[in-house]
Amino acid sequence: MNMTRYEFLKSMGFTGAALMAALTSCVKEEDTYVPITRIDASSVTPVVPVVPATPTSNISSITNPILKIDLATSTIKTVGSYLIQSNIVVAQVSAGAYVAVTNLCTHEPKRQVYYSDGSFFCSAHGAQFNLSGNPLNNVARTAIKAYQVATDGKTLVVY
Numbered sequence: 001m002n003m004t005r006y007e008f009l010k011s012m013g014f015t016g017a018a019l020m021a022a023l024t025s026c027v028k029e030e031d032t033y034v035p036i037t038r039i040d041a042s043s044v045t046p047v048v049p050v051v052p053a054t055p056t057s058n059i060s061s062i063t064n065p066i067l068k069i070d071l072a073t074s075t076i077k078t079v080g081s082y083l084i085q086s087n088i089v090v091a092q093v094s095a096g097a098y099v100a101v102t103n104l105c106t107h108e109p110k111r112q113v114y115y116s117d118g119s120f121f122c123s124a125h126g127a128q129f130n131l132s133g134n135p136l137n138n139v140a141r142t143a144i145k146a147y148q149v150a151t152d153g154k155t156l157v158v159y
């Protein structure tokens, strides 16, 4: 929902002289403010579809993995859980299916990306990204890096 500067300032509690002073300050009256919205990720089709890692027979053929995670001792044993290791966010997005992205946001270079309810978020200013790393709201304009993942059911490899 877009709102005008007047509506935005009124919603922030500005009234009377304070409201008029704020309206005549450096920003033009016709400027609009677009509040940050949280989008239901299931309603958005990823621009670059990601195939989450599902069990595969041979992960030893993957050369130079960035991360190897022992699933038995990891903290991503349940759907919806995630961990951050070596600046990579790894989440179990559905039963036995995993996705990995960088924790480095593209809005500003802050390492505050985490996983929640089918999307990745940045806790700094609320940027939201889909499982492919593409932005879902109006905070960040470019995608965060998504990695490939594979697992044999015991070990998860990020590469």
Ligand code: FES
Pocket (backbone or CB within 6 Å): 105, 106, 107, 108, 109, 110, 112, 122, 123, 124, 125, 126, 127, 139, 140
């Ligand atoms: S740095 Fe991530 S939302 Fe601003």
